Amino acid sequence: MAIVKAxxxxxxxxxxxxxMPGKPDEVPRPMTHSFRKIARISxxxxxxxxxxxxxxxxxSLEERRQAARELEQRLPKPEAAIAGTGDMAAARQARxxxxxxxxxxxxxxxxxxxxxxxxxxxxxxxxxxxxxxxAPAFDEVFAHDLAALFFYTGGVRIAGKDQPGVELxxxxxxxxxxxxxxxxLDAPGILASTARQTPVNLVxxxxxxxxxxxxxxxxxxxxxxxxSAAREMGAEVILASSWPPxxxxxxxxxxxxxxxADALAEIAVEHGLPFVDLGGLRGIMDAPPLExxxxxxxWFAEVERVYRGFFHDSGAGFIxxxxxxxxxxxxxxxxxxxxxPAVPWSMGKCExxxxxxxxxxxxSWMLENTTKEPLDLIxxxxxxxxxxxxxxxxxxxxxxxxxxxxxxxxxxxxPAAVDEPLVRLPVLLSGGGSLEIAGLRCRLQPAAVxxxxxxxxxxxxxxxxxCVLVNHGKRPLKGSWQAGFNGATLKGQYDVPAGAxxxxxxxxxxxxxxxxxxxxxxxxLEGDFKHESTRSLRLTPNLGLGTAxxxxxxDPALDGKAxxxxxxxxxxxxxxxxxxxxxxxxDSPAGPAxxxxxxxxxxxxxxxxxSGAAAALRVSxxxxxxPGKVDHVPAWAFGTGYAAGFDPAEFKAELLTLQESRRxxxxxxxxxxxxxxxxxxxxxxxxxxxxxxxRLNGEDGGAVFDLSPTRKPSDAVDALVVLELAKxxxxxxxxxxE
Numbered sequence: 127m128a129i130v131k132a133x134x135x136x137x138x139x140x141x142x143x144x145x146m147p148g149k150p151d152e153v154p155r156p157m158t159h160s161f162r163k164i165a166r167i168s169x170x171x172x173x174x175x176x177x178x179x180x181x182x183x184x185x186s187l188e189e190r191r192q193a194a195r196e197l198e199q200r201l202p203k204p205e206a207a208i209a210g211t212g213d214m215a216a217a218r219q220a221r222x223x224x225x226x227x228x229x230x231x232x233x234x235x236x237x238x239x240x241x242x243x244x245x246x247x248x249x250x251x252x253x254x255x256x257x258x259x260x261a262p263a264f265d266e267v268f269a270h271d272l273a274a275l276f277f278y279t280g281g282v283r284i285a286g287k288d289q290p291g292v293e294l295x296x297x298x299x300x301x302x303x304x305x306x307x308x309x310x311l312d313a314p315g316i317l318a319s320t321a322r323q324t325p326v327n328l329v330x331x332x333x334x335x336x337x338x339x340x341x342x343x344x345x346x347x348x349x350x351x352x353x354s355a356a357r358e359m360g361a362e363v364i365l366a367s368s369w370p371p372x373x374x375x376x377x378x379x380x381x382x383x384x385x386x387a388d389a390l391a392e393i394a395v396e397h398g399l400p401f402v403d404l405g406g407l408r409g410i411m412d413a414p415p416l417e418x419x420x421x422x423x424x425w426f427a428e429v430e431r432v433y434r435g436f437f438h439d440s441g442a443g444f445i446x447x448x449x450x451x452x453x454x455x456x457x458x459x460x461x462x463x464x465x466x467p468a469v470p471w472s473m474g475k476c477e478x479x480x481x482x483x484x485x486x487x488x489x490s491w492m493l494e495n496t497t498k499e500p501l502d503l504i505x506x507x508x509x510x511x512x513x514x515x516x517x518x519x520x521x522x523x524x525x526x527x528x529x530x531x532x533x534x535x536x537x538x539x540x541p542a543a544v545d546e547p548l549v550r551l552p553v554l555l556s557g558g559g560s561l562e563i564a565g566l567r568c569r570l571q572p573a574a575v576x577x578x579x580x581x582x583x584x585x586x587x588x589x590x591x592x593c594v595l596v597n598h599g600k601r602p603l604k605g606s607w608q609a610g611f612n613g614a615t616l617k618g619q620y621d622v623p624a625g626a627x628x629x630x631x632x633x634x635x636x637x638x639x640x641x642x643x644x645x646x647x648x649x650x651l652e653g654d655f656k657h658e659s660t661r662s663l664r665l666t667p668n669l670g671l672g673t674a675x676x677x678x679x680x681d682p683a684l685d686g687k688a689x690x691x692x693x694x695x696x697x698x699x700x701x702x703x704x705x706x707x708x709x710x711x712x713d714s715p716a717g718p719a720x721x722x723x724x725x726x727x728x729x730x731x732x733x734x735x736x737s738g739a740a741a742a743l744r745v746s747x748x749x750x751x752x753p754g755k756v757d758h759v760p761a762w763a764f765g766t767g768y769a770a771g772f773d774p775a776e777f778k779a780e781l782l783t784l785q786e787s788r789r790x791x792x793x794x795x796x797x798x799x800x801x802x803x804x805x806x807x808x809x810x811x812x813x814x815x816x817x818x819x820x821r822l823n824g825e826d827g828g829a830v831f832d833l834s835p836t837r838k839p840s841d842a843v844d845a846l847v848v849l850e851l852a853k854x855x856x857x858x859x860x861x862x863x864e
Contacts, residue, residue: 218463225400225462226362229328233276236296240325241269242361244313244352245332246368247304251438251445261448264404265302265330267455273298275459285324301326305760309336310345311739311841313352315762319769322359329356330458333390334368334383334405338510340839341579343545346389347737348842351766353397364462365390367405369454370563372437372444376430381508381552381563388550388565402461406562409460409467410453411436413561422504422520429554429561470497470558474529478549478568482656484541487513489551489568490533495524503557507534510552514538541659543864547574547596572599573622573655581844582861583735584813589663589861590633593649597622605653611663612637612645620651636859640665642678642834644864664862666834668848669816670855674704677820677831684710688820688831694807694851696797703791703820704784711749711781711789714823719749720781720791727815727843728764728800734815738766739841745779745793749823754779754791764800765815765843772799791820810856815846837864 222230232239243265250261262270269282280297303320305312310333317329331352337345349365356363367387373379387405394401404410414428436450446454461467474492481487495501501524507515518534536551551566578592597603602623609616611634622628634647644664651657669675674689687707693700703722705711711719724743727734741763747754756779759772778794797805806812817840820831838845847860 221463221465225398226328226364229362232327233272236276236278238296238299238325239278240299240301240327241265241272242321242326242329243300243302243332244304244316244329245310245366246335247302247332248446248451250451251440251447253448262451262455263302264451264454264458265332266300267452268330268458269298269300271455271459275463299324305741307336308741309340309839309841310348310352311839312741312760312762313348314355315739315741315760315766315768317352317355317359318767319761322769326356326359326361328364329361330364330366332366332368332404334386335371337386338371338382340386341543341545342385342389342550343579344839344842344844345386346393348739349390349393350397351737353393353399364400364402365394366402366458367391369404369410369446369450370407370433372434376434377426378509380430380433380554381510384508384552384563384565385511385550388567391565392567400462402458403466404454404457406466406564407433408469408560408562409457410450411561413556413559416502416504416521416556422506425504425556426506426554429556467560469555469560469562470495470501471503471524471555471560472496473564473566476566476568477571478551479571480542480544480549480574482658484544484657484659485538487536487538487542487549488533489536489549489566490531491566491568492529492531493522493524493555494529495526497558498526499558500525501557503555505532506554507536508552508554508563511550512538512540512542513549513551543579543661544570544574544576544659545579547576547598569598570596573597573603573657575649575651575657575659577659577661577863579838579863581838581846581863583815583848584668584856584858585636585861586856586858588633588635591647591661591663591863593630593632594627595620595622595630595651595655596627597624600624603654605651605655607649607651609634609647609649611647620653620655636665636861640667640859642666644835662864664834664836664864666847666860666862668810668813668850668855668858668860670850671853673853673855675833677703677833678835680830680832684829684831687829690818690833692849694797696805696807698797699795699800699814701793701795701818705789705791705822708783708787708789710822710829712823713749717823718746718755719823720754721746721821722754722779722791722793723819723821723840724793725815725817725840725846726764726795726800727846728803729767730802730804731811731813733767733802734765734813734843738843740765740815740843740846741841743777743795745777745791747779747781747791749781751781751783754781754793765802767802770799770801806851808852810850810852810858812851814849814851815843816849817846834860834862836862838862 250263252261273282278298279295283297283299285299285301303316353363367390368383370380370383383405387403391401411433414432416425436447437444438447472494474494476491478487478489503524504521506520507518513536516535516537519532522530524530548567548569553564553566555562555564574596576594576596582589604621607618607620607630609632614634616632618631620628644662647661647663649659671692671694674691676686677688677690679685689704691702713719722745725740727740741760743759743763744757745754756774756777759774761770762768776796780792782790782792784790804812818833822829834847836845
């Protein structure tokens with residue numbers, strides 16, 4: 127046994143010494159864990175040989191390679207079935223073959239394997255004693271576990287990271303293309319462009335934090351598009367929910383990402399994909415015990431304290447420590463292989479009732495004790511989706527094998543914008559030593575009024591927003607409805623059988639004087655189902671070339687102080703932002719004097735009517751006349767489907783002083799970079815999707831101007847309006863339902 131221990135230790139030091147020369151005594155904990163897995167299933171002779179090489183101070187490179195070859199020969203031969211080889215038990219094999227058949231085949235054959243990470247990524251704050259930058263992020267921990275499990279003796283290679291050392295055998299390549307400040311909306315564009323520069327076998331989509339405020343319908347659509355884009359390039363997909371965020375007031379944020387996690391779980395079932403719920407904290411954090419006489423509020427404070435210990439407070443935010451990354455990576459591997467850890471309860475039927483004004487919500491759900499012992503359970507609803515818990519029974523005892531119904535009430539400051547016939551809410555559960563942030567997926571009873579928060583382009587005279595009454599009850603619903611918009615009123619009847627739905631025939635004429643205004647659309651239902659709601663319709667006339675369009679200011683006192691004028695010719699698109707007051711610009715030590723975030727959807731006319739995203743083109747500069755700086759331009763910057771490399775030097779950005787001390791920011795985009803667009807000048811159907819935000823540092827503080835303010839995700843094409851490449855634009859509008 128002592129010989130084996132010495133051999134294992136020598137193997138660990140050898141692998142790490144080869145990858146990081148000069149640091150033979152520093153063995154990262156995740157790597158140690160992985161190579162111990164290999165040690166359990168490798169021949170003693172191979173370990174002894176490698177340990178001997180490691181012990182020899184003068185061992186040559188050829189001797190090291192020979193030792194690696196000897197170890198490779200002692201590893202299991204690639205076969206169709208490998209039952210009984212250490213950690214790969216039969217149940218795990220069957221599970222992986224079902225969820226990821228092609229990836230499992232490649233890994234079993236130890237073929238070159240490429241893992242791509244997209245979504246929520248975070249820096250790693252090292253633990254005490256760790257070297258800065260030495261601790262692996264959770265995706266690296268996961269990759270190392272995969273490499274060890276499938277005998278990749280070359281370990282893990284990180285794409286884009288300098289890793290000097292000797293290749294000991296087949297390696298698993300990890301590439302992280304997560305975009306800082308991005309979201310799932312960027313994923314389809316990345317997968318259609320940058321990701322295709324190298325092979326991709328498996329895509330890990332870890333999502334939830336950046337999408338916490340995103341409508342579940344928008345989030346789900348973007349995830350489905352990302353899954354489709356991954357499959358188009360021949361890759362398989364793992365969906366994973368992100369870990370709960372942390373803030374100074376953690377009770378406000380622990381549940382924010384759970385609605386997205388629930389939507390991910392739903393999509394995983396729909397598409398037959400593996401789903402790992404990192405945000406539920408199962409197997410990641412132990413449950414603090416509820417001491418005798420301790421109330422639930424003090425217990426929850428202890429949960430917060432323990433979870434906060436996994437983060438470093440940098441002053442500018444909370445950075446996950448290496449310990450949390452290690453647990454997340456291990457949980458990702460374990461849940462992929464074995465499924466989620468068992469808990470002593472099972473969630474049952476959940477229903478919710480929204481009050482007529484959309485500001486109050488009553489939720490009830492069933493919980494079953496799946497054990498043979500009484501279960502003392504803590505159930506604390508959390509904040510998410512604008513809903514704040516008001517009242518709940520925080521603790522309950524459930525008899526063995528029995529179920530109980532729990533209830534909670536929620537409230538919100540603004541009426542709910544229901545865009546699906548259910549609500550998704552988080553609840554913190556603890557009992558029997560287990561802890562989980564679970565998700566409640568509750569159908570709205572007895573019915574739900576569902577608005578489709580869509581954007582209509584090129585509307586000429588009228589608008590028909592989609593509004594559906596869904597009857598979840600057991601009896602028919604009959605009554606009347608009345609809608610109002612811009613002084614006009616519509617009336618109608620509803621008659622919806624149980625389990626059915628009815629689209630309300632809402633159609634209003636557009637006002638002739640619309641100029642980027644947001645107008646309310648009200649709806650009231652009377653009869654068997656009472657309901658009141660108000661949506662906002664933002665109407666923006668199509669822009670044309672050569673005509674100034676005023677920008678909307680965050681401060682109404684600055685309205686009219688900035689305007690956009692667009693010009694186009696056969697070779698360029700030029701955008702000019704005129705500032706009426708020179709005092710709007712001053713240099714600031716806090717950042718640039720001006721910053722422009724431009725989003726362009728330059729797909730062809732037919733494609734532009736489909737969903738997609740356009741990444742921001744960021745330009746900034748000082749308050750003095752001269753060139754501005756164009757930041758790195760993502761390959762998908764001009765819409766999903768673009769996949770070129772764009773040189774920032776080919777864009778021309780500058781600040782000018784015009785007559786009467788007026789200032790102008792000018793940006794020129796090469797026509798050649800908009801290669802998917804038909805570019806038919808003086809044709810009203812040759813259009814670009816466009817929106818922009820201009821931030822200024824001025825004498826009286828900062829100012830923000832938008833071409834079209836919106837609550838929708840800024841990268842989504844639904845957040846854009848229309849620029850016609852013609853001097854006389856048609857009388858058409860973009861109508862955004864919000």
